[in-house]
Amino acid sequence: MDKSSQVIAMYLLVHIGLIFFTYPADVIASLSVGHWSAILLGFACHFTLLGIYTKGLSRFASQNLIDIFRGTGKAFAVVLLFPVMAYLFMTMVVTVRVYAEIITVVFIGNTPIWSVMLLVVAVCALISSFGVESLFRTGVLVAILFLPLLLAVFILSFQNADWRYLLPLIDERSASFSYVFRRPYLLSQFAFAGGFVFLGFIPSYIPYERRKVVRASFLLLPLFLISVYIPLLTFGEDTAARFQFPFIMAVDTVDVSWLMFDRVTVFFMISLICFVLLYLSLAMWKTVLLLRSGIPLIRPVQANASLAAVLYIVCALIPDWESVERLLGWNLFLLAYVTMVIPLVTFLLGLRRERMGAARP
Amino acid sequence: MIRNLMYRIPLLLITVSAAVTLSGCWNIKDINHRSLPVIMGLQHKNGVFQVWLLLPEASEGRSNVRVVSDAGKTIEGTIDRIGKNMETRVDLLHLKVIVFGQALAEKGLGDTVSGFMRARDIPAKTLAAICDGELEPLFDRLKSSTSNNGIEAYNYFEKNAGWTPQVAQTRIWQIYRSLHSYTRDVAIPIIKPGRTTTLESTGSAVIKNGRMVARITPDETLLYNLFNGQGAQGRIEVMDHAAVQILTDRMTHQSALKEGKAVLNSRLHLKVTVLETISSPTSDRIRQELNELLTTRFQRMFRELQREEADILGVGQFFRARMSREDLRDWRSDHYPHLLINFRVDSIIENVGLLNTMGP
Amino acid sequence: MDLLAFLKTRQEQDADLFLHRMFVADQSVVLAGFKSLIDLPQTMMLLQQQARNTVASERPLFALESGIGTCIRDADERRVMEAISEGDLILLPESVPLCIRIVPVNRTLTRAIEAPTTESVLRGPISAFNEDLDTNLGILKKLVVSPRLRTRSFWMGSDVRRHAVLVYMEGRIDPALLTAITQKIESNQETDVPDLMALTRLLGFPKWTLVTRYNTTELPQNAASALSKGKAVLLLDRFPFAIVLPSLLLDMFFADNDMNFPLFYAVSFRFLRMVGVLTNVLLPGLYVALVSVNPEVLRIEIALSIAGSRSEVPYPALVETLLLLLILELTLEASIRLPKTIGPTITMVGGIILGQAVVEAKLVSNILIIILAATTIANFAVIGFHNATTVRLGKYLILFLSAVYGLMGLFVGTVVLCAYIAKVSTFGIPYVYRWRARDRNG
Structure with a gap:
């Protein structure tokens, strides 16, 4: 049975969760005019890599990444996959920490951060221990419940848009792509890169059509544009660049007088955080999978619990926002590895297999 | 599978109950233990901030307000001191209107507003106003005339309640935006205690880079609102011969750079209905007079604004595509004062009400 | 014959068991069965009739094919007792070592087919299952x-x-x-x-x-x-x-009876039930979250009116809500067991007197009463009482999380519930599966 819709829902949710918090600030910081070029460039890379990755995967009908790499040699698999695990762990640490910070700053100022992190880690461990199938189904349920809310907020967020801020459309800097290797732009790639690795870990009992997922990625493009352009249109570039979370600020200016709630946007932000929870659960599940393929003796529940514990302790050890930024910087290398090398290697292995398959009969 | 579940559920329960019991120590305060100020007054005198807060008294069946005030070096510190001396915690989460004293506005709102944007407890959509005269009488008036938990002042500015287009409507985030924008300033309504009503607006303050530099009359504020597309519906325009009500308004603009000089052709399209006439004028006459009146009024206001280099109309926005960023940076000082604006009014009298003649 | 002896000893312990000797077509037989289950005179008449027919067609009476009943082969005590307790009649001929099991005329021990008592139908067949x-x-x-x-x-x-x-x-x-x-x-x-x-x-x-x-x-x-x-x-x-x-999640919302209405109504009924479930699960948590952790989300007017109504309530919103929920759950539980004649009394006592008094006494705020009344009503918008009970528990998880983490807890609780629901599966069919009727012959 085709479960593309589950995969697509998960793919969308994971990315939506990642887009709206840090991505706009990074893009706005990396250039001052013509942000669309940065967004389109990032999206084009994402789209290409996604295409390559899924193409490579599609050559191995029912195998996941671990099986594929193992097929070429155990040492090969360890060397290739260990950084992936490191990346996943680092991302989880940073994500838990960043979002716990956002939660305490934005919604519940009185709650200590350790308890927020406890909630996040505990919930993610619980969900990931339920297994990947129920994780995907959860994704669909959450999408059905929360996406209409998001859609409403997207529409409302245009309330204060001043379209003249769109202009000027381009200058030399954005046309020459000179921003590409600057730190903010590279950091912005987290929103593109973090999500789609999971496609390689999907077990064979969740079959999906590659084409549909690739096509669904186009749904993300307007969201990327909205996330950057809503703050730009509302505040203008100079003001928007001063905010840590420009999109949240922009949505905060929306005034809806016909609802019984005053800050509708809080609901929006919390739904995004729920999507991030799903992303974290997915990452945790992947890490456990990798862990267990490395150490086959460990039982899933143990692996899950110990990973959660380690994650929580590491998160609690991070003292301040600066160290988070430093971690983000280190993680960039792993990020580049995971988003470039893994899809390419998968693709090449797929190519090799096809050639061998073509030569054999 | 079954066994997993059996210890997973108790585990979850233990976690939850632990969290609940621990929650005692994070001071979560129920809504009835918080004071939710609706209006805040701010004045700066002799290097000291004076803060007034209008607090609705939460009690059933009655609607009382009380006014507390204190003074101190910083705003947050002063509010904190007020909270310390009260039996409830002061929570600015629901602040609706901030009234700045004129002295503070003339000195500059930049730091204050940036502070509000930084601290998340004050919502970015809080409305701003400037008090004509002292703040003390204003709060006395608000206190004595309230019947609805002090929300009147908020309703005075609220679009779906008592707002009229002669009053500017500016929020904190808009002031903050104007601080960092090359091409946009704001107007903040000026209020004072009314003679028979609670509040009375005496025009708007022109705020340039956070400082009040001039003021405009309520009639000019109407033009400001029209220019910003703040649908000036239902507004009554008084002339020698008639009173009309604006039904719809629409602005079209054409910007151009001619020999380095900025030129803007603006057209205001109005649809009006006649409400009241004095000695039967023709509808052409009414239209003509309306057009003339609005045009001269606009030109007068605009010249004044140009003199102060304050672009509250956001005219610079129309030149974003025509100028480089560097040029825009000097928009207020270099281009704006020399801007040529051709303002024309096209009005259509859509109907003349329920009577079919213009006369008595 | 030891079967007969066994039944006789059994009879001493079981007064209901009868052993009736009679003649069927000149043969002496013993009938055994439970008095309470079998209408003996009717059965005997039927038996005689059958025997006469058999004799008239000149077939041996107790032969297997004669059709009086089925013969129990290798009849031992257990099988005979099983047959008797299932309500059948045992016929033991004295001449032949046989044990014949006969379907008797039963006593009517079942109520007639009636209208349903736990579900109601507005449009559609009204007869309900009964005990038989x-x-x-x-x-x-x-x-x-x-x-x-x-x-x-x-x-x-x-x-x-x-x-x-x-x-x-x-x-x-x-x-x-x-x-x-x-x-x-x-x-x-x-x-x-x-x-x-x-x-x-x-x-x-x-x-x-x-x-x-x-x-x-x-x-x-x-x-x-x-x-x-x-x-x-x-x-x-x-x-x-x-x-x-x-059982599937959608069974909570999709009644088959909906399809007796035009599609437009059917869809809106179903939507209403979904709203009902969400209301029931989320509303108490929402109240607690908004009142104690995130009051900035409420409009100022509502915030002030809640603050006013809570002004003399001495404990936190969580305790307040739990107290009233407890009373509501008690009312629900008690009203299930109440005789129908007392039901309205409890409704009055619980609803009007208690509700009014609890607010007057400043034990809870009156807005909470409204919220919990809505919650309880919404609970029974779903189809089937078992589904209503399923829904009932979910709100407590969300309530506790909301009390600690505010709206954040409310949403996270929802995600946890979603995850739990997504995890449940029956014989490999997930609970959240959308069931499609299909023909599996092709």
Whole structure:
């Protein structure tokens, strides 16, 4: 049975969760005019890599990444996959920490951060221990419940848009792509890169059509544009660049007088955080999978619990926002590895297999 | 599978109950233990901030307000001191209107507003106003005339309640935006205690880079609102011969750079209905007079604004595509004062009400 | 003859057992059975009639093919007692060592077919299942007139035996589901099934669960449509409900009876039920979150009115809500067991007097009363009482999380509930599966 819709829902949710918090600030910081070029460039890379990755995967009908790499040699698999695990762990640490910070700053100022992190880690461990199938189904349920809310907020967020801020459309800097290797732009790639690795870990009992997922990625493009352009249109570039979370600020200016709630946007932000929870659960599940393929003796529940514990302790050890930024910087290398090398290697292995398959009969 | 579940559920329960019991120590305060100020007054005198807060008294069946005030070096510190001396915690989460004293506005709102944007407890959509005269009488008036938990002042500015287009409507985030924008300033309504009503607006303050530099009359504020597309519906325009009500308004603009000089052709399209006439004028006459009146009024206001280099109309926005960023940076000082604006009014009298003649 | 001797000793312990000697076509026989189950005079008349017919057609009376009843081969004490306790008549001829089991005229021990008592129908067939298995099967067969209908009969239990019938439609049901169910039943046939909990264990479902894996319905119409959708229906004797396997999330919202209305209404009813479930699960948590952690989300007018109504309530919102919820749950629980005549009294006492007094006494705020009333009403918008109970528990998780983490907790609680629901599956069919009726013949 085709479960593309589950995969697509998960793919969308994971990315939506990642887009709206840090991505706009990074893009706005990396250039001052013509942000669309940065967004389109990032999206084009994402789209290409996604295409390559899924193409490579599609050559191995029912195998996941671990099986594929193992097929070429155990040492090969360890060397290739260990950084992936490191990346996943680092991302989880940073994500838990960043979002716990956002939660305490934005919604519940009185709650200590350790308890927020406890909630996040505990919930993610619980969900990931339920297994990947129920994780995907959860994704669909959450999408059905929360996406209409998001859609409403997207529409409302245009309330204060001043379209003249769109202009000027381009200058030399954005046309020459000179921003590409600057730190903010590279950091912005987290929103593109973090999500789609999971496609390689999907077990064979969740079959999906590659084409549909690739096509669904186009749904993300307007969201990327909205996330950057809503703050730009509302505040203008100079003001928007001063905010840590420009999109949240922009949505905060929306005034809806016909609802019984005053800050509708809080609901929006919390739904995004729920999507991030799903992303974290997915990452945790992947890490456990990798862990267990490395150490086959460990039982899933143990692996899950110990990973959660380690994650929580590491998160609690991070003292301040600066160290988070430093971690983000280190993680960039792993990020580049995971988003470039893994899809390419998968693709090449797929190519090799096809050639061998073509030569054999 | 079954066994997993059996210890997973108790585990979850233990976690939850632990969290609940621990929650005692994070001071979560129920809504009835918080004071939710609706209006805040701010004045700066002799290097000291004076803060007034209008607090609705939460009690059933009655609607009382009380006014507390204190003074101190910083705003947050002063509010904190007020909270310390009260039996409830002061929570600015629901602040609706901030009234700045004129002295503070003339000195500059930049730091204050940036502070509000930084601290998340004050919502970015809080409305701003400037008090004509002292703040003390204003709060006395608000206190004595309230019947609805002090929300009147908020309703005075609220679009779906008592707002009229002669009053500017500016929020904190808009002031903050104007601080960092090359091409946009704001107007903040000026209020004072009314003679028979609670509040009375005496025009708007022109705020340039956070400082009040001039003021405009309520009639000019109407033009400001029209220019910003703040649908000036239902507004009554008084002339020698008639009173009309604006039904719809629409602005079209054409910007151009001619020999380095900025030129803007603006057209205001109005649809009006006649409400009241004095000695039967023709509808052409009414239209003509309306057009003339609005045009001269606009030109007068605009010249004044140009003199102060304050672009509250956001005219610079129309030149974003025509100028480089560097040029825009000097928009207020270099281009704006020399801007040529051709303002024309096209009005259509859509109907003349329920009577079919213009006369008595 | 030792069978007769056995029955005689048995009779001393069981006053209900009768041993009746009579002559059937000049042969002396002994009839055995339970007085309480068998209408003896009628049965005897029938027996005589049959015997006369047999003699008239000049066939041997007790031959196997004579058709008086079925012969129990190798009749031992256990089998005879089983037959008797199932309500059949045992005929022991004195001349021949035979034991014949006869279907007697039963006493009527079942109520007539009535309207349902736990579900109500506004438009659609009104007759409901009752305690008699054969009646239930009959009603079902009347509704599903199809050559594809199959029934399989089981006797479950060793000490206390219970008759069960599995009904399904060939070609509609997923063969994997059918084998899974029959295997479970057959391999655990010795388990006694006094209640549905035991049935749960028999079918291999976890005991600690918030979601029942099967639906029960009193309406034959529901069972019939479940059959035609490819689900299995299990009928238990003396249980006036059909058990539909598997149960799915959408069964909470989609009643078959909806389809007796124009589609527009059907869709809106279903939407309403979903809103009901969300209201019930989220509303108390929302109140606590907004009142104690995130009051900035409320509009100022509402915030002030809540603050006013809570101004003299001495404890935090969580305690307030829990207190009132407890009373509501007690009212619900008590009203199930109340005689119908006292029901309105409790409604009045609980609803009007208690509600009014509790607000007057400043024990809870009156807005909470409104919220919890809405919650309780919304609870029963879902279909089926078992589903209503499923929904009831979810709100407490959300309530506690909201009390600690505010709106954040509310949403995270929702995600956890979603994850739990997504995890549940019945015989490999996920609970959140959208069931499509399909023909599996092709």
